[in-house]
Amino acid sequence: MTLPQPPAGGAPIARLLTLLIAVLLLGGIGTGAVLYAADRSGKRDEEQQGGPAVRAGSVSLQPAGQQLVFRSMAWGPHRDELATVPADHPDGERTASGVKCLRFHAAAGTGICLQAVHGALEDTYRTVILDAKLHELHTFPAAGIPTRARVSPSGYLAAWTVFVSGDSYAGTDFSTRTAIVDTRTWALQDNLETYAITKDGHPFQSHDTNIWGVTFADDTRFYATLATGGHTYLVQGDVTARTLTTLHQNVECPSLSPDGTRVAYKKRAPGAPADAPWRLYVLDLRTMTETATAEQRNIDDQALWADDSTLVYALPGDFGADLWTTPADGSGSPRRLVSAAVAPAYLG
Template sequence: MTALSSRGRVLVVLVATVLLAGVAVGYVRWSAQSAKGAPVPVGEMATGARLQVLSNGRLSTLARSDPGGPRSVGALECDRAYAAADTVVCLTPVGVLGTTRMVVLDAGLHERRSVPLAGFPNRTRVSASGRMVAWTLFVGGHSYAAGGFATQTGILDTRTGGLVESLEGFAVVRDGRPYRAADLNFWGVTFARDDNRFYATMSTDGRRYLVEGDLAARTVRTVAENVECPSLSPDGTRIAFKQAVDGDPAKGWRLSVLDLASMRVTNSAERRSVDDQAAWLDGGTLGYALQRSDGVNDIWAVSADGGGEPRLLVPEANSPAAVD
């Protein structure tokens, strides 16, 4: 046998090995995808009411009428995402030295603006008009249940380019009186329809408050205690939130709804601990992520009126947002 034919045989074996490995990887990927609804290329999803989700960290959409069905899975990777009107926001995975990018895209996923940030992605929201974008990052600690955590929450006006780097620069009114403290933390912004008012969580002195903010005035005022990660209903009358059990985050959180007119709280039928900023999928349904024991997230849905039972909506996904 010549030296040339020996090299040729080795090459054939190597090529065959690579091809077989590719087939095996493809089969594994196909098997995993088929278990949760086979993905389809971006742009081939039927038009109409859709859900935007993160599917294994990738920005994806699916039909709201068939949430367990095929997904349009894109290439953009996000740690948190949200969408409203023609605006999509993506908090990119953490890079070296804890760096994150907040990326604003249009409905076609073309980048419009990018803001460099430092910290670990936690929450993000877009106002109903698509104009305002908010984000929260952990800059110290990685859990609201642990002591010593610190957050940074900012807001971007996509129309004017105005940027609020941190809500900690806003004037605070607590219980009707001006308040200043070095331990202020804010997280979980949700916008009113006028694109000026917003709600968020503020913590200080070991207590957590729902605050109502005024962007133009650069002020926030406390509204209620033990209200975290608020999400304003489409009609602006109710706030879905997570409520610390017995006021102690170490005991977990109960997904609940606050009526802003009566200040009455209704607990949802979801009794598991929900550490998420729930999304209103419509006027009466909340969507939220729950992590399984294997570390994978699933999206669940429950009625906002306290009735019914929680139901699995989208397996192996998180960051739900209803889009049309």
């Protein structure tokens, strides 16, 4: 029996079929790999590049337990979002909220979020007051680059500072604008420089005053920095009377302790470099005694009290900034608390 022979030119056709099958198989493998990777990405919802683990989820400003909330600086889809970790496990996986802030603070279920609004020609900025579920309650235009934000212990007042010109406190060529809003009525005091100032026991006026870094004692009294004539002062402010009174010199970005007896602040240290002049100090408001903390690096931040004995503050890090902690009484030594984080608030 004679078997039929393939037609002339059959070999090239067979080779083409083999090649086509190989291409289809490789394409199927590639597609499968892409789908598998996408599926894993969706399940993990993180694209970190060596940074802390982050998952999308629900963030509350009135958590069931004590939480640390901050702006997450970890690379990936959740960079710059507010994120939370348990206060007693700060290095754990963080939950990202989807809300992006440049500066943030919160207390008693009220949050303040200073945001950039990206435009075609230039960025603008705004202040957003948030409820406990991070929903927007009210917004205000911000006159410049956001730098400081605080909420009063009751959640009824919020304050923020922006750079109107210049971008650093280290030099002298800058101007700030600080505002306070009542979150119950939305009454806005948009420039604290209009307050009546008492300096060294006497009424004081000057065209070069700058005020920044509000920290609240209650819904009437606060502390802040007043700069004039090349010097800085700790001032006590009264929201109702609209007054500022100087208390102590060489104080910037104060932060009041939970018990209301001390202020942590950055102080220009003698002999420090002009571009890195600050060290972290604590002032006893009863005795006006200063205590240098164990942190000897330059601090360009408004420190936060984790409790009555511990300070938290930001320093430059691999992802932009890390949170560090040191005892407020000058003992011990600094240690890193959270990597890739800035603008913290303790809640719960």
